[in-house]
Amino acid sequence: MSAPKPQPSIMGIDPYVGGEADIPGWDRVIKLASNEGAFGPSPKAIEAFKELAGTLHRYPDGSCGELRRAIGERHGLDPEHIVCGAGSDELIGLLSQSYAGSGDEVLHSHHGFLMYPISAMATGATPVAAPETNLTADVDALLDHVTQRTRILFVANPNNPTGTYLSDAEMRRLRAGLRDDILLVVDAAYADYVERDDYQAGDELVHSGDNVVMTQTFSKIHGMGGLRLGWAYCPAAVANVLNRVRGPFNVNAAAAAAGIVAIGDTEFTERVRLHNKEWRAWTRDELVKLGLSVTDSVGNFLLVCFGDVPGRNAEAADTFLKERGIIVRRMTAYHLSQCLRITIGLEDEMRAVIGALAAFLGSNK
Numbered sequence: 001m002s003a004p005k006p007q008p009s010i011m012g013i014d015p016y017v018g019g020e021a022d023i024p025g026w027d028r029v030i031k032l033a034s035n036e037g038a039f040g041p042s043p044k045a046i047e048a049f050k051e052l053a054g055t056l057h058r059y060p061d062g063s064c065g066e067l068r069r070a071i072g073e074r075h076g077l078d079p080e081h082i083v084c085g086a087g088s089d090e091l092i093g094l095l096s097q098s099y100a101g102s103g104d105e106v107l108h109s110h111h112g113f114l115m116y117p118i119s120a121m122a123t124g125a126t127p128v129a130a131p132e133t134n135l136t137a138d139v140d141a142l143l144d145h146v147t148q149r150t151r152i153l154f155v156a157n158p159n160n161p162t163g164t165y166l167s168d169a170e171m172r173r174l175r176a177g178l179r180d181d182i183l184l185v186v187d188a189a190y191a192d193y194v195e196r197d198d199y200q201a202g203d204e205l206v207h208s209g210d211n212v213v214m215t216q217t218f219s220k221i222h223g224m225g226g227l228r229l230g231w232a233y234c235p236a237a238v239a240n241v242l243n244r245v246r247g248p249f250n251v252n253a254a255a256a257a258a259g260i261v262a263i264g265d266t267e268f269t270e271r272v273r274l275h276n277k278e279w280r281a282w283t284r285d286e287l288v289k290l291g292l293s294v295t296d297s298v299g300n301f302l303l304v305c306f307g308d309v310p311g312r313n314a315e316a317a318d319t320f321l322k323e324r325g326i327i328v329r330r331m332t333a334y335h336l337s338q339c340l341r342i343t344i345g346l347e348d349e350m351r352a353v354i355g356a357l358a359a360f361l362g363s364n365k
């Protein structure tokens with residue numbers, strides 16, 4: 001019997017598994033598994049979303065003109081060099097599909113975001129992982145893993161799930177060490193949470209040549225993961241390519257309408273950032289006091305690592321938390337089987353997760 005066969009590399013992909021949202025037997029859970037913004041979307045963005053309900057029969061503006069202008073105004077970027085997508089996931093996929101294929105290599109760091117190897121394999125390319133140092137991307141290791149077949153290098157800065165980042169100087173050193181025909185994709189999904197003087201989101205690097213793209217998302221600080229909206233800031237030639245391969249209406253009207261308002265509501269994003277700063281520091285301190293090892297995350301999440309003693313390891317901690325209605329993220333798919341990733345949520349959610357972990361570890365918190 002013959003049957004349609006997918007491209008050979010496709011069946012080698014382990015499908016991406018998102019954070020769980022429910023626990024059987026619990027009506028309301030504390031969900032800290034997907035790095036969603038703690039406060040949800042800006043109330044003004046919710047209003048814009050609702051107002052759209054009466055015109056849902058209309059196709060959206062396929063060029064996302066107003067949205068690109070709003071993003072450009074907020075970040076001081078030329079809208080002509082911005083391409084919007086249904087989440088930055090879509091843009092990562094389109095970049096892989098456009099610049100890599102069978103026989104090519106797509107480079108990323110060992111604990112890099114999973115969509116990089118997945119999108120590479122979806123195009124028939126081979127993902128190549130370079131080792132990290134102290135759970136941080138290592139510029140020398142990345143450059144050492146470049147071969148004649150490398151077409152794209154994806155770097156999340158800061159990275160998910162480690163929360164660590166590379167300084168502007170390190171990113172410039174990385175760019176300078178790459179051949180000009182390799183596309184460097186700087187995934188800045190968590191850029192708005194970073195408060196370090198030596199950090200730059202990536203737009204300045206885009207200006208430095210023709211082979212750097214920066215992606216950002218509305219799923220994190222803007223709290224709009226459910227609407228699927230992201231954007232790429234690109235050299236003109238890359239924007240031209242993305243505009244050829246994307247669907248003509250890849251961003252839906254509701255996402256665009258809410259996004260235009262969300263990106264302009266800087267008061268809201270500032271409140272989210274300050275909340276994240278306060279509760280990330282508090283949660284990290286409490287975890288360290290419990291004797292756990294925690295990366296110095298600059299994002300809206302913490303990577304917490306346990307020992308491998310049965311009954312006290314990451315799997316046991318995850319089960320213990322679930323029994324108390326708290327969902328965090330196991331990290332086995334990221335080769336970090338003894339770690340959990342915990343999103344920074346609301347104050348009571350962070351107090352609940354710390355209380356539960358203290359009970360798990362037998363501390364009298």
Ligand SMILES: Cc1ncc(COP(=O)(O)O)c(C=O)c1O
Pocket residue numbers: 034035086087088089090113156159160187189216217218219225228229230
């Ligand atoms: C580093 C990184 N890049 C991209 C994404 C995808 O974001 P989006 O919701 O815009 O597709 C995520 C989502 O978790 C992420 O962590």
